[in-house]
Amino acid sequence: METAFDLQHILFIVFSLAAMGVALFLIKRYCKTEKSLRIAVYVCAALVFATFIWNRISIAAIGITDERIPNARNLLPNAYCGLAGLTLLPFLLIWRKDWNHPIFHGTVFIAFLGGIVTLIFPSTTVGNGDTIIFATRTLSNLTYHALAMFAAILLMTINKFKPNWRLWWAVLLTMSVHVAAGALMLEYFDIPDAMFINRPFVPGTFLTWPVVGALSLLIYVVMGLIFEYSPKLVAKFSSKHKRQDAVDNQGNA
DSSP states (O other): OOSTTSHHHHHHHHHHHHHHHHHHHHHHHHOOSHHHHHHHHHHHHHHHHHHHHHHHHHHHHHOSSTTOOOOGGGGSOOSHHHHHHHHHHHHHHHTTTOTTSHHHHHHHHHHHHHHHHHHHSOSOOOOTTOOTTTOHHHHHHHHHHHHHHHHHHHHHHTTSOOOOGGGHHHHHHHHHHHHHHHHHHHHHSOOTTGGGSSSOSSTTSSOOHHHHHHHHHHHHHHHHHHHHHHHHHHHHHHHHHHHHHHHHHHHHO
């Protein structure tokens, strides 16, 4: 895939969104018990983990740039969404009785936000006339992030995870751990772009890791406020209209 939003990229986005919609419909329709819902989540998280491994092996074997220089260090998850995807399945297994545990809020949110951003603006591209079908770096990257985003959406859809603006500190703590991991990769593995500590997320912009971190926290807080107050506003609006309808019916009687 040469550039973002070329035909192949658009087709992948359309296919991914359609597949997510179908998967959510089937899960909501056929997974009626707690056990079946948990199995669906575990399967999704396992697919996230598998595509993460596929992506890292592809990058390590081919190289992260178009110079195509293999490097085993690229097996390490050097981006926030990569580390979130790696830890999602273990966290789901360890805290299997409480998927709304504070430790999940940073992990699930980063997987969700990173999936959206990367699906729209792929961070791993290939050149030399390769196509998305035969470019394993790009295909694995997009597939992994699409599945990570879907895993987060699935957890929210089945009410197993709910953003909570009061847990902003949990997201900040998760991001801090990721930055610390990036610092270790810089120090001991000489990975120059680890967690974007030494360069902006988008070259030539002000989007450094502190700025993106602050914006991410703001987005999470807004999501938490929407999840908390939108049902109350809808219920209040609905109740008001029901009372008005009752008054109108009495007036017409």
